[in-house]
Amino acid sequence: MAEQNNIKLNELPTGMSATVCTIDDSIPQNRLRELGLIEGTHITSLFSAFCGGLCAYYIRGAVIALRDDITNSIVVKMQNPV
């Protein structure tokens, strides 16, 4: 069951929350980690840019926009599957 809830961050529907499982080594991670985006971090998808390619997330009290190539490399576990 738990496995099924694991999705990539860019697949997280708007308004849904998740917990970060893994961050792929292929992307530069320092900046993300500093912002508090580590394994176990609670993250909520807020809204995506209308032209795509970018989405805003709620991470530890701040609103941070991340590009698809980053969110594509982050696996999260959905918290409230519908």
Place this chain on the structure above:
Amino acid sequence: MRIKTDKMQNDKIKIALCGNPNVGKSTVFNELTGLNQHTGNWPGKTVSSATGYFSHNGADYELIDLPGAYSLCPNSAEEEVTRDYICFGEHNVVVAVADATCLERNLNLALQVLYVNPNTVLCINLMDEAKTKGIEIDLQKIRYILKIPVVAVTARSGKGMGKLVEEIESASLSNSKGKISISFGENATMLKNMLFEKLKVFFSEDYHDKLQKICTMLLQTSSQSSSNTLPLWLKNASDVENAVKTAEEVIFSNEALLKKARDEIIAAFVVCAEKIYNECVLCEEMSGHAGYGIKDRRIDKILTSKKFGIPIMLIIVAFVFWLTIEGANYPSVWLSKMFDFLYNPLVNLLKFLHLPSVVVDCIANGIYKTLGFVVSVMLPPMAIFFPLFTLLEDSGILPRIAFNLDKYFKVSGAHGKMALTMCMGVGCNACGVTGCRIIDSKRERLIGMITNSFIPCNGRFPTIIAIVSIFILSNVIIGVQSILTALILVLILALAVAISLITSKILSKTLLKGESSSFVLELPPYRAPQICKVLTRSLLDRTLFVLSRAVCVAAPAGLIIWCAANIYVGDSSILSHCAAFFEPFGRLLGLDGMIVMAFLLGFPANEIVVPIILMGYLSTGSLADYNGIAGLSAILHSNGWTLNTAISMLIAVVFHFPCATTCLTIYKESGSVKWTALAVAIPLVIGITLCMITTFLFSLF
């Protein structure tokens, strides 16, 4: 130990102010120091610095406003400055400013600061916002856990600032020892202990406590910067050279282990911050998204929507441009009148000093007139544009614009924030180039700097407007004309943006190859900007900064132009000789020799291109002001201007080398002759090519 000796040597107590970007750090700074401050750059770095002073109870304090940083593991030049100063600088107290509405993330930095520097005061700002968002912070508990002074303030209204000063005072006197117990993961602990065992022989016993912490921080050094930072970290070693060598051996022996250790260290601080946050902060809101309030949600819903996002942005940008161009007219006229008025007294003064008439003429008609021209044309639009821009910046609207447009910039290998530096470029390219500092990765920053001069700036707009109304819209009814002019301006601007995006793409595929760095864009809460403070600060910081640089180049340029127009070889001036020399080249571009010459002489400031053309056409010895569009039209037509000339001229105005001020700024910001040369060459080549194609097309018909 070094803290004590510093205190005795200097009579000023040094306070470092640090914090995440957007926490109102500068407001705290301004509130503490008033206008008793000066801004500049960090030595050797293109990072601005501000130092201010205040007194309390007879003691003098020096406050250093450090650049905003997310952590002490630097990812940018700004963060490097902050890290270096907090870890190695000579200060008595560090004040970590945190945003009450986003305390968890902010605590992360505060904890790192506290880890390396026990004498820290935690200043929690924006308490008023936190209150409206229903966030309650248990200050006593934080104080109890961290054992450091914790002060809650609302800097913009000055609330709590007195308490902050008191806490700073007592912290500077008592050397209070804040402490955090933090446990790192097993890899980090292992590597750290290994490093400590190897390094402890270089240090005396009483330094070992500190060395433990230094070892943790050492693990964060990257292999590129290790040669610079390791000696700083280990400067107290008995044999620095060997200590650095030993440290390097241990740190870089196993890359995989090091990476794990690094991640664990960052995670440890994040988790510790989370723990404190959970214990000390209460949110009313059930969803747990207290930092992102209802007001922000509502505005974001509109500003980032497909329907309204782009139109609203266009309206905002258009309004700023309109206000700048319209509003600048009047002060421009006043300034120009003032310079005219002072012209005669200046001449009389120079004559009174018994200077030879050639020198009087040279100073008055060469240097003074050029200077007057540049100042009266440049100052008003900048004085209007920059405060407006800063207001947008402070209110939180600009990051949303970057958010909406990021896709187009991503496709061309650039950063979404380039949209903002481009907008700044409309005000002044030199400012746009300086503005590229907000782009945190080096590659994207260079792209932004090189392509910035593609955007026509304030200095070029009047020329474009004049030519459009004379040659393209001459037969249109007056009322419609201004609307059409605006439309054509937008079209030219769109073309400029398109070409700069294409150039970015080419650059990112060739000279500036590489992965685009991890894009992170924080969308801060919307805040009502503090209009009065913005006005003074942006006027002082940006406007005067650019103006002073412009004046520095305009004065010598005035001298050269005057010499060129007034020194005769044979029966014509140097200017005419040069124009004749460039005539064939000019014709090839659809221009003429005088126009080419004017662009070359207009290198210091684009505003003086048209006046130089007129000066050449009319063979007067000094810059000519044109009396309205009609007068200009007659002169240009009688000197053989056609539609071809006009279109080539428009292209040339947009695409030629950046002005001297911009070049100087690019050089200062990039620190490289190569990139500066490229920034000159690229628009020049594009401009020449486009002009030639246009002329060729005209010759066909």
